[in-house]
Amino acid sequence: xxxxxxxxxxxxxxxxxxxxxxxxxxxxxxxxxxxxxxxxxxxxxxxxxxxxxxxxxxxxxxxxxxxxxxxxxxxxxxxxxxxxxxxxxxxxxxxxxxxxxxxxxxxxxxxxxxxxxxxxxxxxxxxxxxxxxxxxxxxxxxxxxxxxxxxxxxxxxxxxxxxxxxxxxxxxxxxxxxxxxxxxxxxxxxxxxxxxxxxxxxxxxxxxxxxxxxxxxxxxxxxxxxxxxxxxxxxxxxxxxxxxxxxxxxxxxxxxxxxxxxxxxxxxxxxxxxxxxxxxxxxxxxxxxxxxxxxxxxxxxxxxxxxxxxxxxxxxxxxxxxxxxxxxxxxxxxxxxxxxxxxxxxxxxxxxxxxxxxxxxxxxxxxxxxxxxxxxxxxx
Ligand SMILES: [Zn+2]
Ligand SMILES: [Zn+2]
Numbered sequence: 105x106x107x108x109x110x111x112x113x114x115x116x117x118x119x120x121x122x123x124x125x126x127x128x129x130x131x132x133x134x135x136x137x138x139x140x141x142x143x144x145x146x147x148x149x150x151x152x153x154x155x156x157x158x159x160x161x162x163x164x165x166x167x168x169x170x171x172x173x174x175x176x177x178x179x180x181x182x183x184x185x186x187x188x189x190x191x192x193x194x195x196x197x198x199x200x201x202x203x204x205x206x207x208x209x210x211x212x213x214x215x216x217x218x219x220x221x222x223x224x225x226x227x228x229x230x231x232x233x234x235x236x237x238x239x240x241x242x243x244x245x246x247x248x249x250x251x252x253x254x255x256x257x258x259x260x261x262x263x264x265x266x267x268x269x270x271x272x273x274x275x276x277x278x279x280x281x282x283x284x285x286x287x288x289x290x291x292x293x294x295x296x297x298x299x300x301x302x303x304x305x306x307x308x309x310x311x312x313x314x315x316x317x318x319x320x321x322x323x324x325x326x327x328x329x330x331x332x333x334x335x336x337x338x339x340x341x342x343x344x345x346x347x348x349x350x351x352x353x354x355x356x357x358x359x360x361x362x363x364x365x366x367x368x369x370x371x372x373x374x375x376x377x378x379x380x381x382x383x384x385x386x387x388x389x390x391x392x393x394x395x396x397x398x399x400x401x402x403x404x405x406x407x408x409x410x411x412x413x414x415x416x417x418x419x420x421x422x423x424x425x426x427x428x429x430x431x432x433x434x435x436x437x438x439x440x441x442x443x444x445x446x447x448x449x450x451x452x453x454x455x456x457x458x459x460x461x462x463x464x465x466x467x468x469x470x471x472x473x474x475x476x477x478x479x480x481x482x483x484x
Contacts, residue, residue: 109205109467112136114183116197120172120190123228124149129170129200133225136204140211142223150238153223155210157482161219162250164478165243165435167428168203169196169229178458193460195257195444198467200225202255202442205471206478219482220247224431233389233427244434251398251481252437254428255470259452261416261443263466266406266473268440269418270396275324275354277388277425278363282307282347282370284334286379291339298378300334304345307381308332310369311349318365325353325362326423352423356391392429398438398481405476410469442470 121129126149137144137153145152149170177184177191185191192198203223210221224243228234244252261267284304289297308329319325327349334345351366353359367383374381406415418441428439445452446463453459 113201123231157217168199202470257444265443274392288343395436
């Protein structure tokens with residue numbers, strides 16, 4: 105399959121599309137699946153493929169995200185992006201190609217297959233989280249999915265290796281939008297107004313006490329206040345200051361405690377100084393928590409198809425987020441990292457960078473991993 109996979113991946117790579125605009129990509133996926141005589145269902149830019157086994161059994165879902173990023177490619181590769189300012193810098197071209205490879209492998213063997221394989225081609229991983237809308241749309245039903253598997257390429261690992269972790273692999277995120285209201289007045293007569301800049305300074309300081317004082321030192325959380333703006337002139341008391349922050353935790357309960365506390369701080373500190381504060385939270389992705397037994401299945405599959413010593417165990421979770429977590433909230437399964445680098449040839453630029461590229465041997469290895477793992481689930 106190597107050349108076939110490389111051709112598909114390079115085609116996606118040349119034609120990257122931003123989140124929720126993956127029309128050409130979804131068309132191409134659908135066309136390829138139909139070519140393999142696989143039934144498909146399309147909703148927007150999401151594509152679900154269904155391979156029904158010749159024998160009864162369970163249903164395993166394999167997921168690939170398909171969107172690209174607003175980055176100008178600087179790899180100089182002959183298959184570099186043809187779309188100015190858009191690039192597959194997170195390897196989702198690779199994920200889509202690998203899933204098409206697994207689709208081909210299973211479709212050619214469907215008669216002997218003890219169960220079904222569902223293929224989830226998911227849009228908008230990088231922005232709004234296409235996983236949630238696919239789940240709402242019923243991608244885990246009819247037939248009901250028993251297990252879900254997903255992977256992400258990782259350039260810090262050489263092709264031929266996989267990185268696994270039991271339990272929590274990725275944290276959860278929340279965006280905090282804070283608005284502090286005061287009352288404007290001349291800077292020489294502060295007693296006539298309420299200074300929103302001063303209140304915001306106290307709010308920032310108090311918010312930075314939350315992780316230190318309301319999270320156990322054995323748990324993890326980070327709060328970063330990345331934006332602040334307000335005021336019009338040096339000699340006018342600002343009547344409004346707006347702040348923006350991101351909150352990352354590995355445990356959703358810790359996240360909820362911190363959001364509650366942050367709200368008390370914003371409202372309480374502002375009120376105590378004569379102003380008012382409002383905290384608006386938009387919840388991002390939930391924490392990604394692997395099923396440990398499913399991770400054992402992945403480890404066994406890796407030993408089988410990639411060879412002994414191919415598994416690297418990840419010690420700590422990442423505070424980065426991944427919306428595969430929503431599938432894992434619904435069904436048991438696991439997410440893992442597939443090596444795509446080749447350090448000896450300098451292929452190791454990080455994800456989301458303009459120089460990100462892969463060693464294409466990871467394509468066939470990814471197909472082998474997905475196929476071997478899915479088969480183990482189907483065979484019980
Ligand atoms: Zn990404
Ligand atoms: Zn990604």
